[in-house]
Amino acid sequence: MQSRRPAHPVRFLSALLGLLALIGAGLWAAMAPARAGDVFTVHGVVVDVTAENARDARVKALDQGRALAFRTLLERLTPQAMHASLPRPTLETLVESELAVEVDREKASSVRYIAEVTYAFRPTEVREFLRLNALSYSENQARPVLVVPVLVLRGTGPQGEPMEQALLWEPENDWAAVWRDPRFSSSLLPVETPFGDTEDLLALDAEKALNAQWADFAPLAARYRADEVLLAVATVSREAQGRTEQVDLTLARLSEDGLETAQGTAQGAAAVPEPGQTRIPTIARPLALEAIDIAMAPWIERWKEKTLVSLGEQQRLSATAVFRSGLADWRAIETALAEIATIIDHRVLALSATGAEIELTFAGSVDQLALLLAQRTVSLSALNNLWVLEAGAVASGVAPSELDPASRPPVEQIYLTPATAPPAAYRPGAPDPYAGEPGPAAEVDDWNRARSAIDPGASQMAPVGQ
Incomplete structure (x- = not known):
């Protein structure tokens, strides 16, 4: 008699979770609390522009509104102390970052255009702008x-x-x-x-x-x-x-x-x-x-x-997820990990009915990660030199904030960004239309040397006009 191999536990449990999700989709949607919105969307930008004709007025108004919305977004994500020195994006950056536009309360005459506009920006492009300018920022929302x-x-x-x-x-x-x-x-x-x-x-x-x-x-x-x-x-x-x-x-x-x-x-x-x-x-x-x-x-x-985090400060840790209430705990932990924007990647290395081994790559500190998880009623604690994830407010181990850094379980630092950032006038591929004069070449050289020390294959930047 030919023996049959048992189903792989990860595949079997994943399939079971999918089936349960389909069965309970309607009930879950009805019971779920209202979700927060998209932090990369800026609502209610008022534009009012007069030009030679209605078409030019509308184009100029939407261009001005886009720049104002991007500035509003940067101020939303960064500390107030940074606002006076925030860099201005190039026109190319603004256009590439825009995801969608919605116009409301539109009024137009032969030479004037008035509207209230909503701009949605691409998170990936905005994060890249923040990273290139070495700007620390926060995009994770608190619990509503x-x-x-x-x-x-x-x-x-x-x-x-x-x-x-x-x-x-x-x-x-x-x-x-x-x-x-x-x-x-x-x-x-x-x-x-x-x-x-x-x-x-x-x-x-x-x-x-x-x-x-x-x-x-x-x-x-x-x-x-x-x-x-x-x-x-x-x-x-x-x-x-x-x-x-x-x-x-x-x-x-x-x-x-x-x-x-x-x-x-x-x-x-x-x-x-x-x-x-x-x-x-x-x-x-x-x-x-x-x-x-x-x-x-x-x-x-x-x-x-x-x-507050910087995309250049990424870390990786391995954690054991403990399921005390079965699949409900796994659903809560998976949902929390998916919602936290600064978790760059999470991989399930092993899975069973009582727990899982997970590898997390994230920006920011372990304390910040624990805070964001706690906002979603998931705890991250240290127990027997291991990181432990649990659904619910009560943790089996010690909170990261209560541990001496030397006594914490292992955390791997995987990437560093130079302390200096490229000047706002320098962007790979295109000059900044707002900056008419080239900046000091020495400043760009310093940035290129720092960048090459981390990534030898990184493209080199040149001052505007060279």
Whole structure:
């Protein structure tokens, strides 16, 4: 009797996972929380250009918008301290980096073009621009936080007495609509907005929300599987004639661990009806967005500091993935590894029903990798001189941040980038149209020598015009 070889465990388990994924696809999609957006997409770029004719005005407007969007993207990804010295890309870089354009609110005359444009950029091209300019950056988003938008309207009563009205789930709460702007899904600190349906209304009202107690938010957080809530209280005050208004914003991040607050204020033109509408919005959208940017900036900068990487600082480690709940743990770990942008590659070396051996190549430090995994409820810890991956918040080993570097399990450093970067005016293949004068050749020679020391086959750069 001829014996039959048992199925290869990796192939068998992979096939089983695929079958289970197909069976449960509908249920999984229905249960999955809202995902964050693409950080390489820039929304709401306003262009307004006048030229000799409508066609030229449109072309110039979209070109200007592309450059502005790319600059906005660089500022989103890099620390604020770098913004004053960010290099300007060449026209060729801008065109090659563009993936898609979407035009909205378009208006045109015979000589003028106005629009609100969304630009999507190619991640690979943007990363290469950052690498060539030796710019550290962060592209990994934090876990989305559930925002609860409370609008407080201040005014005067019939007898001139001061009055306040707090809105949360009411249709007149235009503050809630502001948070649904797609730019917040593309932020490094993305937000998720509640449905605002009957179940939400029964779970929380404006009065309880203003008390800022986690116990009052817990039922709402449980519904959206959120471990943190962002209470956003915007107080709107309008001057007597109704021409200007002020938005005072207080943000409070609430969780079981406590509360953290931030403030932002914006003042300017009062809200006016949108085209085709008669109702005056309860908050001026431009002022609301400005106040949010001011209040969120310190938190975003802090997240960048924690997750800042350079593509030239890549490392490799081998980890043992432990499945305590079977295939569900494997799905959670695989999903987390796929979502983290700074994981350049992950290879499954061995797989069984109880665990896997995985090789990870990533940019940044091990501490940063552990932080990004923890955001996705996967732990990376050290145990018996091994790196261990586990689904869930509880780790069997010691967190990397608590270990002395000398006592950590092995981590291989596989690539280094020169400390200096090529000047912005030098790009392989094409001169920079923004730079009219060639730079010092010695500066380029230094860069070429440093580059050749790492990669002898690297193409050499030359100053513009030579």
